[in-house]
Amino acid sequence: MKIDLIAGARPNFMKISPIIDAIRQASDRGHDISFRLVHTGQHYDQNMSGSFFEALNIPPPDVNLGAGGGSQAEQTAAIMIGYEKLLLESRSDLCLVVGDVTSTMACAISAQKLSVPVAHVEAGIRSGDWTMPEEINRMVTDSITNYFFTTTEAADQNLIRSGVGEERIFRVGNTMIDTLLKHRPRFKQPEIWEQKALDVGKYIVMTLHRPANVDQEEKLRALIEQIVAHTQGLPLIFPVHPRTRKILENLGIVHDALHMIEPLGYLEFNFLVERAKAVVTDSGGITEEATVMGIPCMTLRDNTERPETITMGTNELLGNDPKSISPAMEKLFAGNWKKGQEIPLWDGKTAERIVKHIIDIFNI
Known part of the structure; x- marks a missing residue:
């Protein structure tokens, strides 16, 4: 099974990195699972994207769509066209998108139009603010997603209220925190x-x-x-x-x-x-x-x-x-700021849970 991992902007890389590790570990255990890292090129400044590959030990992308800048519509179109071409040339079995950037929405659309199933990591989060481009990206992506990997119960409930069946929702935690905990000593x-x-x-x-x-x-x-x-x-x-x-x-x-x-x-x-x-x-x-x-x-x-x-x-x-x-x-x-507490499943093992669910879903 080949999974496309979509990364296009700075937040994506932090969320993708532990999933790469988890897929490799599952493959080493004998599961028929591999990945193709697709960099859409949404962020192209070295400090905003390139340096993250080195810092987080992410391998060089297998594909760079080179979408670059432009308006919201121009960037969305460039990513959709590039990813559609890639899938027509070399189809994957699953398109896994993370977060809520333009690349997330654009690749989800292109994948579904070619009947490639979509999994959304960090699905279901909502601000309720439609003036934010990210909110539109989240809503569109979740409206065409097959498998929803969520960070909290609140995200689960947002999806359920929108009509998503509970059997397609998997609360796993937060892959960004996987990355934080892994690299904190560094x-x-x-x-x-x-x-x-x-x-x-x-x-x-x-x-x-x-x-x-x-x-x-x-x-x-x-x-x-x-x-x-x-x-x-x-x-x-x-x-x-x-x-x-x-x-x-x-x-x-x-x-x-x-x-x-x-x-x-x-x-x-x-x-x-x-x-x-x-x-x-x-x-x-x-x-x-x-x-x-x-x-x-x-x-x-x-x-x-x-x-x-x-x-x-x-x-x-x-x-x-x-x-x-x-x-x-x-x-x-005055020293009166709240201390906070641990959030359930934000424990550094989210990516492992995601890959385990994928293995179970596709029986690999």
């Missing part, structure tokens, strides 16, 4: 650590990239200024996403405590998160990683598709009103 000190004489618990990490936060220049300025103003002089380390950098160039924001740096590799970024006093972000994945590492997390969004990071984890939704920053920082520095 976290690597980035250059900024010594350059700015950083110390454990004495700096804050920030990431911003969502349109609601960064596309309006004055709103972005207000957010950053409020964050800087309420961090009590601690260094604010800001690895800048490429789309955010273009906007920041027009703002000219300068502050002694604000350190804007290039995007970091996986091992370097999580080294910083693990030792930070807190994280300020609008990324869903970072809220999961911060929860597992027990780091206070402030999310500058009005909603989240990962409610477990709030109900059981260290994450709090602040919205994207700059006025929400001050009370959250006061709570943090």
